Amino acid sequence: MLADTAESHRRVVQHVETRQVDGVVLVRPDGAGPLAERLARTEVPVVLLGRPAIASLVPYVDVDNVGGARAATAHLLDRGRRNLGIICGPMDLVDVQDRLTGHRNALRQAGLHPLLAPAGLDRESGAAAARRLMAEHPRLDAVLATSDHLAIGALQAAGQAGLRVPEDLAIVGFGDGDAASATTPALTTVRVPVTEQALALARLLLSRLDGRHTTSVVLPARLVVRETT
Structure with a gap:
């Protein structure tokens, strides 16, 4: 019901x-x-x-949303990324809050600060948030999104901006739904x-x-x- x-x-x-x-x-x-x-x-x-x-x-x-986001952020840091953005879905959702917490915790340990872009729930808002991040932070080299839909939107925005993924911009999603492995390139993500x-x-x-x-x-x-x- x-x-x-x-x-x-x-x-x-x-x-x-x-x-x-x-x-x-x-x-x-x-x-x-x-x-x-x-x-x-x-x-x-x-x-x-x-x-x-x-x-x-x-x-x-x-x-474990906190631990999953922390592991995803550590993975990006291990790949040498230092200008990390996070695309967050609606902040009234507890899982979004927890994923932001995990991301912040990992960045804090590395002496870095998050670059935050709020978004909705769909791919279009993910793409719009990614465009804002790229415009406001020209050295942006990685994005964590709090859902696969947002990450796929970011992937589309990166392609439209002429960026190579992952050479210029690494992207990680959250969820590992069916669409994650069907993108080109295939999406790195945290499996729920x-x-x-x-x-x-x-x-x-x-x-x-x-x-x-x-x-x-x-x-x-x-x-x-x-x-x-």
């Missing part, structure tokens, strides 16, 4: 309170904090996909283990249904090196 309005939240709570469901998985809890907490006060088990923005007693499954997340959510919910003690699960994120670096 899509629950993105106050009315849809009310319907979800009604389903739960009348025991029409045995358990609930909330996906993308960034904007659903009040709903998660209200459901947590019922007797129906609730689990979240993604770390909530506000500390919660509701267990969740997430990927979608299948493992789904399995972990199912195990977590089943454990709660059985009345067992549960804790949140954070899965590792792995850097997949391809041709854009």
Whole structure:
């Protein structure tokens, strides 16, 4: 059920309170904090996909976004890149905040500062953000994007600007969806283990249904090196 309005939240709570469901998985809890907490006060088990923005007693499954972004940034630094930009999706999303944190942590250790370009969620906004970075920072030699869509937009913008990837500009995405390996050149990205997340959510919910003690699960994120670096 899509629950993105106050009315849809009310319907979800009604389903739960009348025991029409045995358990609930909330996906993308960034904007659903009040709903998660209200459901947590019922007797129906609730689990979240993604770390909530506000500390919660509701267990969740997430990927190590901080560690993944830190590894991607370290990879770029190891390749000799020193003028690194980051294209960030909407900052109200917790995973975007965590990926920015990981990037900043790695740069801080290297004595560098991030070059930040805000963006939306689609390729076009990624391309626009990349063009801004290239215009404002002529020595830009690497870009980390907080999603593959944004990274693919950056790749398109680099080609339109006559830059060679990765010789002139290295690019790393985040997600490793189907499109990442289909780009030319193929996109280096941080893999989000979608299948493992789904399995972990199912195990977590089943454990709660059985009345067992549960804790949140954070899965590792792995850097997949391809041709854009």
